Amino acid sequence: xxxxxxxxxxxxxxxxxxxxxxxxxxxxxxxxxxxxxxxxxxxxxxxxxxxxxxxxxxxxxxxxxxxxxxxxxxxxxxxxxxxxxxxxxxxxxxxxxxxxxxxxxxxxxxxx
Amino acid sequence: xxxxxxxxxxxxxxxxxxxxxxxxxxxxxxxxxxxxxxxxxxxxxxxxxxxxxxxxxxxxxxxxxxxxxxxxxxxxxxxxxxxxxxxxxxxxxxxxxxxxxxxxxxxxxxxxx
Numbered sequence: 001x002x003x004x005x006x007x008x009x010x011x012x013x014x015x016x017x018x019x020x021x022x023x024x025x026x027x028x029x030x031x032x033x034x035x036x037x038x039x040x041x042x043x044x045x046x047x048x049x050x051x052x053x054x055x056x057x058x059x060x061x062x063x064x065x066x067x068x069x070x071x072x073x074x075x076x077x078x079x080x081x082x083x084x085x086x087x088x089x090x091x092x093x094x095x096x097x098x099x100x101x102x103x104x105x106x107x108x109x110x111x112x
Numbered sequence: 113x114x115x116x117x118x119x120x121x122x123x124x125x126x127x128x129x130x131x132x133x134x135x136x137x138x139x140x141x142x143x144x145x146x147x148x149x150x151x152x153x154x155x156x157x158x159x160x161x162x163x164x165x166x167x168x169x170x171x172x173x174x175x176x177x178x179x180x181x182x183x184x185x186x187x188x189x190x191x192x193x194x195x196x197x198x199x200x201x202x203x204x205x206x207x208x209x210x211x212x213x214x215x216x217x218x219x220x221x222x223x224x225x
Binding site: 098 | 148209
């Protein structure tokens with residue numbers, strides 16, 4: 001089962017930063033936080049992941065609180081193409097392999 | 113980045129027939145692949161974990177005899193929906209993990225009529 005909770009939807013003005021929150025209060029010490037996004041009728045696209053430290057790549061930044069119970073994905077300059085459903089995922093390590101359980105996600109709409 | 117390919121992208125079948133969906137990792141070997149199902153306006157639901165050379169592990173509530181999974185090689189896993197019914201109509205997505213990242217296929221839209 002998913003270990004994350006996210007707001008159902010958010011709006012963001014084009015060109016502004018989009019800050020997407022995620023709660024994962026039951027995360028274990030060695031479980032990673034991943035973010036994926038899904039544009040309608042396509043497979044999810046990887047954005048970023050992290051364990052404890054904040055991470056940044058060409059797409060986004062990931063801010064993880066010190067207690068690791070929550071995180072925020074930041075899209076620094078949102079564009080219309082960033083409109084998608086964003087999933088915050090805690091990767092679960094099982095004997096059968098690392099498993100990615102999706103929560104409900106946040107539907108982000110970037111407004112012109 | 114790594115590529116995972118699904119085939120077909122969409123399929124329409126008659127009720128009672130079986131449909132096979134293929135998932136291939138094109139540029140890496142995947143000992144483990146995953147199959148998800150997604151209904152309209154809902155999130156992805158993990159159905160099963162497919163392990164190369166062994167039986168798949170199914171999530172609770174997923175019928176293993178209805179959703180047959182075969183992971184015959186390190187680059188190919190197949191999902192067969194047997195005796196499909198209209199309620200099986202859905203978007204099926206596979207993923208393969210390389211190191212720490214899960215790569216997803218483009219999905220297969222199944223419509224059972």
